[in-house]
Amino acid sequence: MLTWDDYLQAIIAVFVITDPLGRPIFFAMLTKGMTREARRKAAFKVIATVAAILVFAALAGKVVLDAMGIHLGAFGFVGGLIVAMMGFEMMAMGDPSRVQGGHDSREAPKAEDQLMVPFAMPFIAGPGAITVVITLAAKTETAESTIMALTAVGCAVFTMMFTFTFLADAISKISSQAISVATKFGGLLIATIGAQLALSGLKSFFEL
Secondary structure: OOOHHHHHHHHHHHHHHHOOOOHHHHHHHHOOOOOHHHHHHHHHHHHHHHHHHHHHHHHHHHHHHHHOOOOHHHHHHHHHHHHHHHHHHHHHHOOOOHHHOHHHHHOOOOOHHHHHHHHHHHHHOOHHHHHHHHHHHOOOOOOHHHHHHHHHHHHHHHHHHHHHHHHHHHHOOOOHHHHHHHHHHHHHHHHHHHHHHHHHHHHHHOOO
């Protein structure tokens, strides 16, 4: 049975990997010159796209794994290792990991027509975020882990609704040094959570 700590770790993992406090910086750049109403419509489209991708990953990830004959524990172990390595990269470089786009993910897409691709996908809902969500949803054999993954996605999406519509301009004024420090701290959290996911996967695989 999952605990409140499991839910908290899941929320933190999805929050850090989707970066709802950092991505609005680039959203503000992409929508510069738009009216307030147009910016809010653009924000809704981006957030809806991200939510759809991650919700699908949470709901269908386990089904796909089962169809391919992949043990949930094995996927949790490998997924946890990937997440942990992402965290180590974030701590070492002060930038998102390569699976999140590396240094390039700190460079804003240049055209407004890129709000959906590559901004929403894979800039926000990229391979890293999808891996985290599927790994969380596959943590147990029951639907409880899927609910946990959906809860974590919901918290991140709700935060984006606020930051993309109300805080985009203010966040754009944060210094790059402050963002780097926050990224390194986030990397520590991601690496720790990844290690725990990997260990949980081993426990599930060997039925310990």
